[in-house]
Amino acid sequence: MSRFLSRKFAALTPYVPGEQPKQTQLLKLNTNESPFAPSPKTIAAAAQAAEKLNLYSDPDCTLLCEAAAKHYGVRPENLLPVNGSDEILYLAFLTFCDDGVAYPSISYGFYPVCAAVCGVSAQEIPLDDALRINPADYSNLGKTIVLANPNAPTGSLLTTAQIESILQANANQVVLIDEAYIDFGGESCVPLIAKYDNLLVTQTFSKSRSMAGARLGFGIASAALIADLRAVKDSINPYNINRMTQAAGIAACEDNAFYLENCRKIISTREKTAQALETRGFRVLPSAANFLFVSPPDGNGGQLYRRLRERGVLVRHFDKPDLTAFLRVTIGTDAQMERLLREIDTIYQEERP
Numbered sequence: 596m597s598r599f600l601s602r603k604f605a606a607l608t609p610y611v612p613g614e615q616p617k618q619t620q621l622l623k624l625n626t627n628e629s630p631f632a633p634s635p636k637t638i639a640a641a642a643q644a645a646e647k648l649n650l651y652s653d654p655d656c657t658l659l660c661e662a663a664a665k666h667y668g669v670r671p672e673n674l675l676p677v678n679g680s681d682e683i684l685y686l687a688f689l690t691f692c693d694d695g696v697a698y699p700s701i702s703y704g705f706y707p708v709c710a711a712v713c714g715v716s717a718q719e720i721p722l723d724d725a726l727r728i729n730p731a732d733y734s735n736l737g738k739t740i741v742l743a744n745p746n747a748p749t750g751s752l753l754t755t756a757q758i759e760s761i762l763q764a765n766a767n768q769v770v771l772i773d774e775a776y777i778d779f780g781g782e783s784c785v786p787l788i789a790k791y792d793n794l795l796v797t798q799t800f801s802k803s804r805s806m807a808g809a810r811l812g813f814g815i816a817s818a819a820l821i822a823d824l825r826a827v828k829d830s831i832n833p834y835n836i837n838r839m840t841q842a843a844g845i846a847a848c849e850d851n852a853f854y855l856e857n858c859r860k861i862i863s864t865r866e867k868t869a870q871a872l873e874t875r876g877f878r879v880l881p882s883a884a885n886f887l888f889v890s891p892p893d894g895n896g897g898q899l900y901r902r903l904r905e906r907g908v909l910v911r912h913f914d915k916p917d918l919t920a921f922l923r924v925t926i927g928t929d930a931q932m933e934r935l936l937r938e939i940d941t942i943y944q945e946e947r948p
């Protein structure tokens with residue numbers, strides 16, 4: 596720490612992203628990226644936009660908002676494009692959290708970091724015994740509510756009826772629903788923005804749209820909430836979406852069928868993998884996302900993480916008391932998951948005397 600650091604950041608603990616290894620031969624199942632490349636049209640659009648990188652990008656993302664409005668079934672003024680949905684989380688914590696924020700004690704690790712950097716007081720609400728969110732725990736808290744649906748890293752899903760009950764019980768607070776994984780089996784609550792002026796939905800093209808490296812997400816809400824967020828965004832980083840990403844995002848919206856087919860493949864691979872792990876005695880939490888949260892038969896998640904890594908397979912292990920028995924495994928292709936299962940079988944065979 597330098598002697599110049601602002602006092603307000605003296606105790607800051609930054610978010611630790613999943614490892615992005617330099618060794619390219621590692622099978623990467625640790626940060627929930629898509630195993631599939633973007634569609635050819637998406638790639639071509641980004642390449643063409645690169646020819647104009649000498650010019651600033653459109654700060655209003657006009658064409659992207661039109662394409663995304665069609666895609667999400669909303670109006671352009673209901674959308675704020677952001678540099679990955681992490682940016683909309685940060686903007687929302689800055690913009691709507693004077694009374695503090697509440698989120699599950701086991702959820703996306705970026706929420707506590709956002710709260711800390713924005714100076715927002717945070718209340719962590721425990722999950723139930725099956726590691727699910729109980730909607731009744733979120734009534735009348737008098738705080739902004741942030742929920743990932745499906746939740747991460749557990750994969751559990753709330754129904755839109757359950758989310759409506761939370762919206763109704765907190766009519767005077769913003770309720771942020773982070774739908775990073777909604778395309779892998781959940782029902783989006785985007786249509787509810789017409790009914791609830793306190794609902795802010797966030798979505799990302801990082802997971803289901805194969806664009807983690809492009810950094811594109813959206814805030815989706817009533818025009819009034821979006822106008823507030825846009826004013827703060829324009830005060831921090833007006834050109835937040837670069838030209839290549841704007842063009843790729845438009846192409847990805849127009850190529851929806853391509854991405855839905857990839858989601859269908861991932862869901863089918865997830866179900867096969869869940870079954871294969873259960874057969875091997877793993878505890879597998881029900882998942883509506885592109886990952887599985889699993890605990891090996893001996894409950895030693897940390898050891899299996901290390902042994903898989905030695906064998907060239909990278910998964911995510913969280914060194915937190917409630918989570919240490921578990922691994923979060925991103926769903927890749929069928930072939931990648933077969934490799935994972937082979938390595939697991941070898942590891943447990945070696946362990947037997």
Ligand SMILES: *Cc1c(COP(=O)(O)O)cnc(C)c1O
Pocket residue numbers: 627678679680681682703743747773775798799800801807810811812
């Ligand atoms: C991956 C993820 C995000 C953000 O991803 P971006 O790449 O910043 O769009 C947001 N929320 C959850 C729960 C995630 O897992």
